Amino acid sequence: NKLKKVSDEKEEEPVVAVADENTNVEMPDAAAASAEEPPFPPLYASGEDYDKAGDCKQAAGDLKSAGDWKGALERYTDAVLAAPPSA
Numbered sequence: 001n002k003l004k005k006v007s008d009e010k011e012e013e014p015v016v017a018v019a020d021e022n023t024n025v026e027m028p029d030a031a032a033a034s035a036e037e038p039p040f041p042p043l044y045a046s047g048e049d050y051d052k053a054g055d056c057k058q059a060a061g062d063l064k065s066a067g068d069w070k071g072a073l074e075r076y077t078d079a080v081l082a083a084p085p086s087a
Contacts (some may be wrong), residue, residue, distance in 0.1 A: 034037040 062077035 048084065049082045053079040056082060 056075045056079035060079065061074045063069075063075060064072035
């Protein structure tokens with residue numbers, strides 16, 4: 001019977017930094033960020049067309065397999081706009 005001795009030392013709790021009202025944290029300017037990045041497209045603009053969403057996902061998968069990443073992204077975006085994602 002070989003038993004391993006359990007250490008008597010306790011594990012240290014992780015340290016978490018919390019900002020309070022006295023902490024000066026620079027936040028990015030929302031106006032500057034929106035000027036740099038294009039806006040996201042509206043979600044589910046065309047309702048719930050699950051057939052169209054499925055067709056777009058299939059096309060996107062084919063484009064991705066062919067190495068056309070930009071085309072695949074456009075078809076995945078079309079799928080999201082056609083219908084909300086299902087679980």
